[in-house]
Amino acid sequence: MRLLYINNDGSGFADYVSSHEGTTVEQFFNEQMPGRKATDFLIRVNRQPVPKDYVLQEGDRVTITPTKIEGASV
Amino acid sequence: MEDRKKLARMANRIREGLMQLKYSRYLELNRQLTTLTGQLQQLTTESRKMGASVTRGWLSAAQRCCKNVSRLLGEVGYSMPRIRPLAEKPQKEIPKLPVLVDELDALEKEFGDIEFDASKNTISVVTEPITLEDIYLGPFKIQLDLNKLDQLYYSSPYLVIALEPNPPATDDGVTHPHVSGEKLCEGDGSAAIKAALEDGRICDFFTIARSILNTYSPDSPYVALHDWDGATCYDCGYTMNSEDSYFCQYCEHDYCPDCSTYCRHCEETVCLGCSGQCSYCEEMLCRNCVSGCEECGELFCQSCLENDLCPNCKEEKENENEQQETEINESENTSQPQTETAEVKLAS
Numbered sequence: 001m002r003l004l005y006i007n008n009d010g011s012g013f014a015d016y017v018s019s020h021e022g023t024t025v026e027q028f029f030n031e032q033m034p035g036r037k038a039t040d041f042l043i044r045v046n047r048q049p050v051p052k053d054y055v056l057q058e059g060d061r062v063t064i065t066p067t068k069i070e071g072a073s074v
Numbered sequence: 075m076e077d078r079k080k081l082a083r084m085a086n087r088i089r090e091g092l093m094q095l096k097y098s099r100y101l102e103l104n105r106q107l108t109t110l111t112g113q114l115q116q117l118t119t120e121s122r123k124m125g126a127s128v129t130r131g132w133l134s135a136a137q138r139c140c141k142n143v144s145r146l147l148g149e150v151g152y153s154m155p156r157i158r159p160l161a162e163k164p165q166k167e168i169p170k171l172p173v174l175v176d177e178l179d180a181l182e183k184e185f186g187d188i189e190f191d192a193s194k195n196t197i198s199v200v201t202e203p204i205t206l207e208d209i210y211l212g213p214f215k216i217q218l219d220l221n222k223l224d225q226l227y228y229s230s231p232y233l234v235i236a237l238e239p240n241p242p243a244t245d246d247g248v249t250h251p252h253v254s255g256e257k258l259c260e261g262d263g264s265a266a267i268k269a270a271l272e273d274g275r276i277c278d279f280f281t282i283a284r285s286i287l288n289t290y291s292p293d294s295p296y297v298a299l300h301d302w303d304g305a306t307c308y309d310c311g312y313t314m315n316s317e318d319s320y321f322c323q324y325c326e327h328d329y330c331p332d333c334s335t336y337c338r339h340c341e342e343t344v345c346l347g348c349s350g351q352c353s354y355c356e357e358m359l360c361r362n363c364v365s366g367c368e369e370c371g372e373l374f375c376q377s378c379l380e381n382d383l384c385p386n387c388k389e390e391k392e393n394e395n396e397q398q399e400t401e402i403n404e405s406e407n408t409s410q411p412q413t414e415t416a417e418v419k420l421a422s
Contacts, residue, residue: 008282010262012269042281047180065281070291071252072261 001058005032008065009041019056026052028062041066078175081182084190084197085174091195091220092168092274098224099272103160110153117146160227169274181277195220199280200237204250206290207299211250212238216283218276226271232279234258234287242297243304243313250287251295260286261294309333309345324348324361339363339375354378354385 001021007013019028025045029038029052038052042065045054056062120142127135169177182188185199198217205211215235222231233256236249245254252259260267263286270278290299297315304313308327320334321327322345329345336343337360350364351357352375364373369387380388 006275006278008266008270008278011265014269014273014275042285044180047176047277048183063275063278065278065285067285068289069263069266069282069285070261070289070293071263071286072259072291072294073252073254073296 001056003028003056003059004061006061006063007032008063009033023056024052025050025054025056025062028056029064033064040068080190081175081178082171083192084178084188085171087192087195087220088174088178088197088274088276089168089171091223094224095226095272096165096168099160099165099227102227103157106153106157106160110150110157113146113150113153117143117150120146163272166273174274174276177274177276181280184277184281189215197276201284201287203238204287206251206288209240209299209302210238211240212236214250214253214287216280218279223271226268230257231271232258232283234283242302244301244315245297248296251290251297251299252286254296258283258286259294259296261291262286307333309347320345322348337363339377352378 001019001023002016003019005013005015005017017032019031023031025043026038029036029041029043033041042063044050044063044065045056046061047063120139124136124139124143127133127139178188181199185201187200189198189200190196191198196217196219198215201214201216203210203213215237216232217235218232220231222229225231234250234253235256236253239249241247241249248254249256250258252261260283263282266282267279270276270282292298301316305316305319305328306313307319307330308325309329310333312330312332314330316328319328319330320343322329322334322343325345325348327345334343334345335349335358337349338357339359340363342360342362344358344360348361350359350361350373352359352364353372354374355378357375359373359375363375365376365379365382366373367379367384367387368382369391370384372384374384378385383391
């Protein structure tokens with residue numbers, strides 16, 4: 001199935017990706033962000049907070065935003 | 075329904091701002107290209123001059139060309155990475171009104187309330203109070219100016235306003251380690267913020283800005299959190315940045331520049347209280363570099379002491395020694411003539 005995946009980590013990524021039917025949000029996160037902790041991110045599906053076992057649907061929009069981003073002084 | 079209408083009005087303003095942004099991207103690209111072509115034209119001119127110089131054996135002229143070429147290549151190198159992303163990034167369609175309304179709806183759910191100033195054309199949200207490393211910084215209003223969206227490529231179209239400012243002791247203009255003059259230094263979030271605004275992902279923009287405010291980067295703040303209350307001079311009580319303070323290794327306290335000095339011999343920093351002064355050359359010294367004269371007990375630097383004597387005492391000693399020698403010589407001279415007179419008398 002096709003999902004709109006927006007990753008606001010680093011320089012940002014916003015594009016369609018493919019995923020298997022029946023993939024949960026937690027599984028999708030682990031696939032796209034291996035080695036990272038979900039608690040360090042704000043995860044929204046169709047702009048709404050969802051439980052980690054929410055099963056993604058065709059055309060869903062998944063947004064992942066880090067809760068901690070380092071600023072600077074220049 | 076009223077809320078929905080209000081969101082629709084905001085969404086319309088956002089759409090207008092995004093259209094201006096789209097136009098400004100091409101304007102900025104054109105401006106950068108004009109600069110680049112100017113630089114390339116200058117390089118072409120230098121190339122012709124170089125050719126003529128080399129043909130005629132004008133080595134000084136050729137050297138001047140090399141210098142100009144080197145400068146121009148640096149400028150071209152600066153321009154290229156700025157142009158490439160403007161030219162390469164695919165231009166996405168401006169989101170339709172219903173999509174932007176959904177964005178604003180999500181924004182409202184995320185932040186609780188959206189403030190829309192129709193006259194100033196700004197959209198604002200307020201964060202929760204922020205505390206970083208036990209320092210309370212208060213809530214911040216993130217205010218996006220839709221009139222300035224088209225300045226995204228060279229300026230910041232939003233402000234970060236402290237609602238309960240708690241600035242550091244040394245700079246009123248800093249309200250957060252990464253906010254100065256109500257401008258957020260985005261650091262690692264810069265590219266993501268730009269991308270979010272270009273795509274019209276308004277909720278993502280505010281969420282990213284909030285994430286930056288919730289993070290302390292100790293490597294590059296305007297004012298470090300450990301300096302937030304400033305360093306106080308142990309002597310006069312003046313409050314300063316810890317970078318401007320001087321640490322005395324003898325008493326282990328911080329001092330301001332006026333209450334500290336450095337040893338002219340070993341160059342270590344020392345407070346005025348722990349420092350001494352050579353009584354002869356008057357240089358400032360630390361405790362380790364000062365010694366007492368054996369005779370008078372005054373303090374002197376190593377250079378002014380000779381055999382543990384200061385110059386004055388040394389001179390006095392030398393004078394004493396000379397005097398003693400003179401006295402000894404005189405006493406030796408007076409005793410010899412008396413013996414000869416006695417022998418003459420006996421002979422007659």
